[in-house]
Amino acid sequence: METELLVVLIIAAVALAWWAGRRSARRPTPFNQDFLPAHYFQGLNYVLNEQPDKAIEVFIKLIEVDNETVETHFALGNLFRRRGEVERAIRIHQNLIARPTLSMAQRTQALYELGLDYMRSGILSRAEAVFQQLTDDAAQGTAALRQLVDIYQQERDWTKAIDALTKQAELSGTKQSAVIAQYHCELAELARAERDSKRAQECIAAALANDPKCVRASLLAAEIALQAGQPKQVISELQRVEQQDPDYLSEIFVLLLQAYEQLGRSEQATEYLRNVYVRYGGVAALLHLTDLLRKQKGDAVSAEFMAEQLRTRPSMRGMHRLIELNLNLASGSEQARNQLLVLRELTVQLFHNKPIYKCRQCGFNAKALHWQCPGCKSWSSVKPVDDLEGG
């Protein structure tokens, strides 16, 4: 298959160049009838003997790059890159760039293609150097910046990623502020790991300035406030999440309850959870609410509450908790306890392998929250699952 394609390309390219040469009597051309056949058949011979490198040498020698044959070079270079023969693609594109007859537009296109070759071969530093030459180019600038963003994301160089994406957004007129906010959050995480909470807070402020709906920034701010012993601050950071994106509410409960506990205000925690549960439902809110009720009023009241909720909002995790509460209540009856233990085991098996998080873009399932989807690389697309079995 690959040999056939190469034959077709070379025949087409040579025929085109030869025809163009004959057609234009004013322009000097290397394709005179004495020159063409020997090299042409030599090239074909290499192709047929599956020696593509030698065929390329002939091909490059044979076709002087001009406006008629440039597209053929691009087509051949792309063909090699798509097939993973990157070294050959690089030689073709470097050969193109070296030609003085190339127009400026063709030269920048060849540079861009060369950058893609380096990306494909994993030599990110060379790809970066090539794409950086193109960032101000009217035709290739946006595409080159998109590639640079990809490189900086792979290298986790978030400062450069912010610069490149900001410039790309300006050039293309698109809005990238939510992704830029995620980059600031990455910087905040790094600063926090280095125990530089002032710098972390600056990065969080930058994230929220770019995207006021950035849930990750609120969660980070709350974690830092909790470490600093500021429970009131924790609560105000976390209560913002409801307005930012209620899909992430299940992520705030553990921190929020710790903050309320530090303040000795469990009644307020119950009230907040109850309001959130009435407005949005959600298994996580229900489980935390039942736990609070159990601490305040005991097993019987919390089991009654859970049973009531499961009638209208059934969930596997809710049922599991109801069984556990009944295990406590059925302490006197050995037979009832044994049967409840069987039921508890069954519910665990039913939700054991269910995903807790899922990407809304590509369907990637996860056990932990990823801010960038490991599957499709989208940002903020992995969200908590809240259905009958998961959550």
Ligand SMILES: [Zn+2]
């Ligand atoms: Zn995804």
